[in-house]
Amino acid sequence: MSFLRKVLQRLGFMIITLVAMSLLIFFLVEIMPGDVAQMVLGQSVTPEALKALRESMGLNDPFYLRYLRWFTGLLRGDLGESLYMRGVQISMILWRKVFHSVILALAALLFYVPLSIFFGVLAGVRSGKLSDSVISFFGLATMALPEFVSGVLLITLFSVVLKALPITSVIPIGESIWGNLDILILPAFSVTIVMFGYVSRMQRSSMIQVMSSDYIRAAELKGLPRAYVIFRHALKNALLPTITIIGMNMGWLFGGLIVVETLFGYPGLGSLTMTAIKTRDVPLIEACVLFITFIFVVSTFITDLLYGLLNPRIRFSGAEQ
Amino acid sequence: MKKVCTVLMAALLLLCAMNLGAGGQQTVEEKLIIREASQVPGLITPGVWDGQTLSLNSSIYDFLAELDPATGELVPSLATEWNSEDGQVWTVKLRKGVKFHDGTDFASEDVRFTIERTQDPDLGHLQKADFAIVERIDTPDEYTVVFHLAEVRPTFMYLMTAYNMCVLSSEYDYAKLGEMKPMGTGPFVLKEMVPKESALLVKNEEYWNEGYPKADELRIYFVPDIDSSVSMLEAGKVDVCPFINTIHKQNLAAKGFKVVSPYQEYRFVALSADREPFDDNRVRLAMKYCMDPEILAKVCQGELGSDVYYNETPILNVLAQYKDIPLRGRDINKAKQLLAEAGYPDGLSVELYYASDHPYGQELTQAIKELAAPAGFDIQLKGYTRDVYLSQYWMDGPMLLTGWGPRVDPSMLLMLAYQSEGPWNESHIDDAEVDELIAKISAEVDEAKRQQYYDRLQEVFYERGTVINIQVPYFVAMRPEVKDYRQPPTFMVQYEYTYIEE
Numbered sequence: 001m002s003f004l005r006k007v008l009q010r011l012g013f014m015i016i017t018l019v020a021m022s023l024l025i026f027f028l029v030e031i032m033p034g035d036v037a038q039m040v041l042g043q044s045v046t047p048e049a050l051k052a053l054r055e056s057m058g059l060n061d062p063f064y065l066r067y068l069r070w071f072t073g074l075l076r077g078d079l080g081e082s083l084y085m086r087g088v089q090i091s092m093i094l095w096r097k098v099f100h101s102v103i104l105a106l107a108a109l110l111f112y113v114p115l116s117i118f119f120g121v122l123a124g125v126r127s128g129k130l131s132d133s134v135i136s137f138f139g140l141a142t143m144a145l146p147e148f149v150s151g152v153l154l155i156t157l158f159s160v161v162l163k164a165l166p167i168t169s170v171i172p173i174g175e176s177i178w179g180n181l182d183i184l185i186l187p188a189f190s191v192t193i194v195m196f197g198y199v200s201r202m203q204r205s206s207m208i209q210v211m212s213s214d215y216i217r218a219a220e221l222k223g224l225p226r227a228y229v230i231f232r233h234a235l236k237n238a239l240l241p242t243i244t245i246i247g248m249n250m251g252w253l254f255g256g257l258i259v260v261e262t263l264f265g266y267p268g269l270g271s272l273t274m275t276a277i278k279t280r281d282v283p284l285i286e287a288c289v290l291f292i293t294f295i296f297v298v299s300t301f302i303t304d305l306l307y308g309l310l311n312p313r314i315r316f317s318g319a320e321q
Numbered sequence: 322m323k324k325v326c327t328v329l330m331a332a333l334l335l336l337c338a339m340n341l342g343a344g345g346q347q348t349v350e351e352k353l354i355i356r357e358a359s360q361v362p363g364l365i366t367p368g369v370w371d372g373q374t375l376s377l378n379s380s381i382y383d384f385l386a387e388l389d390p391a392t393g394e395l396v397p398s399l400a401t402e403w404n405s406e407d408g409q410v411w412t413v414k415l416r417k418g419v420k421f422h423d424g425t426d427f428a429s430e431d432v433r434f435t436i437e438r439t440q441d442p443d444l445g446h447l448q449k450a451d452f453a454i455v456e457r458i459d460t461p462d463e464y465t466v467v468f469h470l471a472e473v474r475p476t477f478m479y480l481m482t483a484y485n486m487c488v489l490s491s492e493y494d495y496a497k498l499g500e501m502k503p504m505g506t507g508p509f510v511l512k513e514m515v516p517k518e519s520a521l522l523v524k525n526e527e528y529w530n531e532g533y534p535k536a537d538e539l540r541i542y543f544v545p546d547i548d549s550s551v552s553m554l555e556a557g558k559v560d561v562c563p564f565i566n567t568i569h570k571q572n573l574a575a576k577g578f579k580v581v582s583p584y585q586e587y588r589f590v591a592l593s594a595d596r597e598p599f600d601d602n603r604v605r606l607a608m609k610y611c612m613d614p615e616i617l618a619k620v621c622q623g624e625l626g627s628d629v630y631y632n633e634t635p636i637l638n639v640l641a642q643y644k645d646i647p648l649r650g651r652d653i654n655k656a657k658q659l660l661a662e663a664g665y666p667d668g669l670s671v672e673l674y675y676a677s678d679h680p681y682g683q684e685l686t687q688a689i690k691e692l693a694a695p696a697g698f699d700i701q702l703k704g705y706t707r708d709v710y711l712s713q714y715w716m717d718g719p720m721l722l723t724g725w726g727p728r729v730d731p732s733m734l735l736m737l738a739y740q741s742e743g744p745w746n747e748s749h750i751d752d753a754e755v756d757e758l759i760a761k762i763s764a765e766v767d768e769a770k771r772q773q774y775y776d777r778l779q780e781v782f783y784e785r786g787t788v789i790n791i792q793v794p795y796f797v798a799m800r801p802e803v804k805d806y807r808q809p810p811t812f813m814v815q816y817e818y819t820y821i822e823e
Contacts, residue, residue, distance in 0.1 A: 033713050034709055034712035048449060051445060052444060052445025086500045088500055096515070097517075159556070167556035168552050168556055170544070171518075173356075173519045173520075173521050174521060262549075265552065278708075
């Protein structure tokens with residue numbers, strides 16, 4: 001019962017977050033210089049054309065009226081029409097890009113999660129030895145490397161020098177992403193480089209802590225094989241902080257890869273958000289940012305649930321309360 | 322969990338490996354395909370705002386007349402001939418047998434619809450001011466249109482080449498469909514559009530110009546920035562990459578790519594005539610005496626007189642209407658003297674507003690600042706992104722650097738930007754002689770007389786004008802195999818002539 005209440009509480013919090021975020025975005029775009037009508041007309045703008053375009057876009061209406069119009073549409077499940085591309089439904093643009101972003105996020109997860117956990121565990125159980133130093137140094141170095149730097153390095157190495165991978169991640173016209181999975185490798189590696197440091201270091205320190213605890217010593221004294229102790233007893237507890245880090249970065253991974261997507265020209269949600277902001281296309285900005293926020297909130301929620309599943313103390317203490 | 326991850330990762334790597342393998346085997350394409358990387362948001366409007374990129378528009382739509390990029394002459398397109406005895410009543414004969422992509426016939430009603438649409442108050446058409454002189458349009462038959470103008474306009478047909486004056490169908494709902502399903506009579510038909518991503522156009526088999534287009538398909542990628550476009554060209558993913566800057570030009574040319582400059586663009590330094598300090602012509606002249614055209618050309622990575630041009634009038638050096646007035650020459654002492662006479666013996670401070678992300682913006686403004694400093698000008702550079710510059714500062718600063726596209730007929734630009742009542746009079750010039758000369762240029766039928774007015778206008782600008790005109794090249798890079806790329810100063814790429822010679 002308390003678990004259900006907790007879930008409902010979190011759902012309520014999630015809705016409040018989304019509404020507050022949508023208001024904030026509307027307000028921020030409002031105070032940004034220029035508007036979508038100005039962006040569409042560019043330097044060819046005449047006061048007359050600007051007036052007519054603003055009128056037809058409803059931009060002359062008060063802020064709250066525009067927000068309410070958009071919000072009531074959203075409640076009906078209508079994301080609205082792009083202001084920059086007239087006649088284009090946001091749903092036509094958004095879901096395709098979300099799909100691409102999900103594919104990229106999954107590819108990145110498949111690369112960096114096992115790699116980071118494996119090397120984190122390795123560094124943790126071999127703490128103070130050469131392998132630990134090498135892994136820790138590499139982790140620190142990659143943490144300090146912004147993705148546009150690692151991305152350029154990867155492009156230079158794999159695309160320009162070795163000519164092994166495509167230089168851009170554009171899907172050829174008339175083809176789908178499934179026939180072009182090689183375009184995912186460099187962006188996914190770029191994300192892996194960024195995340196490897198965080199996750200592996202977190203895994204390492206948590207592993208060191210768990211390995212020095214009494215129950216692990218007891219297991220070792222019982223004569224259980226070391227690999228069994230590490231993977232059956234230690235890893236399960238040592239995974240908790242790592243899962244938190246991975247979960248907290250899920251929103252970023254599924255929609256916030258603006259730099260990576262722009263650098264590689266990948267048609268995902270990140271690059272779409274960037275274009276929407278550049279063109280002051282409010283309904284599109286709202287759709288993109290709310291989706292990213294939604295992913296953030298949901299992933300945090302799932303992380304908490306997983307945390308409870310992996311750590312019975314949290315579950316039980318929640319039930320007692 | 323671990324097993325699932327391992328299996329998934331192995332599957333992904335396998336798929337990638339298969340893809341890589343397939344990448345090496347080029348599918349034999351029978352079709353001739355041209356691929357272009359076009360930057361978004363570089364959207365324009367065939368009507369008003371219901372449009373797409375330049376190349377998309379020029380491929381889907383046709384115009385009544387267009388410019389021959391080689392000669393600069395007006396040549397027939399959907400209009401086969403036009404004439405006017407007095408410059409006020411224009412009779413235009415239309416091409417027969419032309420069909421829109423939806424199968425309907427092109428006729429004089431479509432021309433009437435296209436022109437009348439410019440005056441729709443709800444539309445705010447960008448050509449509204451230009452076509453306000455059209456008093457009446459008669460369509461005596463399906464293939465004849467007669468325009469009755471309120472005043473004499475000898476260059477009226479040039480208006481038809483404006484980028485947003487493509488001929489639209491009177492039966493099509495452009496307000497609703499113009500963006501996603503643009504439809505015209507042009508050489509290519511839109512087959513598929515992925516918003517914010519790409520467009521696939523196929524050959525119009527019914528195209529009126531027999532033997533064209535030469536290509537079977539035109540594939541346009543909408544990419545976020547110029548660097549992505551260049552990467553795609555280098556990677557062989559596209560054949561044509563427009564809007565490159567001088568640094569890209571040098572790099573790409575060194576790698577064997579072909580770089581062409583179809584036309585020059587203006588960079589106008591506007592000296593505002595209605596506020597201090599440039600309301601005093603002596604200060605304007607002082608600024609002009611500080612300029613060194615050779616250095617300005619060098620900072621644009623070009624040579625004066627071949628890539629970059631300079632004058633003090635609003636006329637492009639390459640146009641027939643240009644009067645070759647000798648350059649003023651840099652004279653700092655003269656500039657100081659003029660400033661002292663104007664009441665600034667110790668120099669003055671002035672703000673220069675510009676779009677920092679527009680090609681040549683940073684280079685030119687920095688050079689202008691340094692060139693003008695020895696005379697006592699302390700120029701404060703105020704660079705903003707193009708959207709902020711255009712929405713907040715353009716038309717409202719003491720000194721501006723603005724990029725302008727070329728106009729096929731210079732009088733079009735003069736009326737917009739240099740008449741006291743012009744809608745884009747960014748330098749706020751209000752000179753009775755200039756107004757009178759522009760009015761005469763617009764109305765004079767006799768070409769020799771018109772040229773005399775042009776000559777005098779340029780002399781006036783040299784004496785007391787409000788502009789420094791630096792003309793910079795617009796570059797397009799392409800694979801060397803791309804042949805017959807044509808783009809007149811109307812911006813509209815004529816892809817129907819282009820082909821790939823492997």
